[in-house]
Amino acid sequence: MTEQNETGIVDALIKVKIAIESLSPDPTQTIGDYRKGKRRKNFWLLYSAIVSTIALIVSIGQLIIRTK
Numbered sequence: 843m844t845e846q847n848e849t850g851i852v853d854a855l856i857k858v859k860i861a862i863e864s865l866s867p868d869p870t871q872t873i874g875d876y877r878k879g880k881r882r883k884n885f886w887l888l889y890s891a892i893v894s895t896i897a898l899i900v901s902i903g904q905l906i907i908r909t910k
Contacts, residue, residue: 871879
């Protein structure tokens with residue numbers, strides 16, 4: 843019975859370790875660096891969406907002008 847409890851505890855600790863490691867993709871990276879990188883990625887995502895939208899509007903505008 844004791845071995846079964848010890849095995850259960852070890853399994854639980856392994857699951858906790860995996861859960862903690864999954865919170866931060868890189869364990870050597872600080873929380874501040876992770877947040878800064880995430881903000882930077884979000885900025886570039888928004889920037890690329892805006893540029894793509896402008897390019898789409900310009901291409902539709904050119905298509906309309908050429909068909910007249």
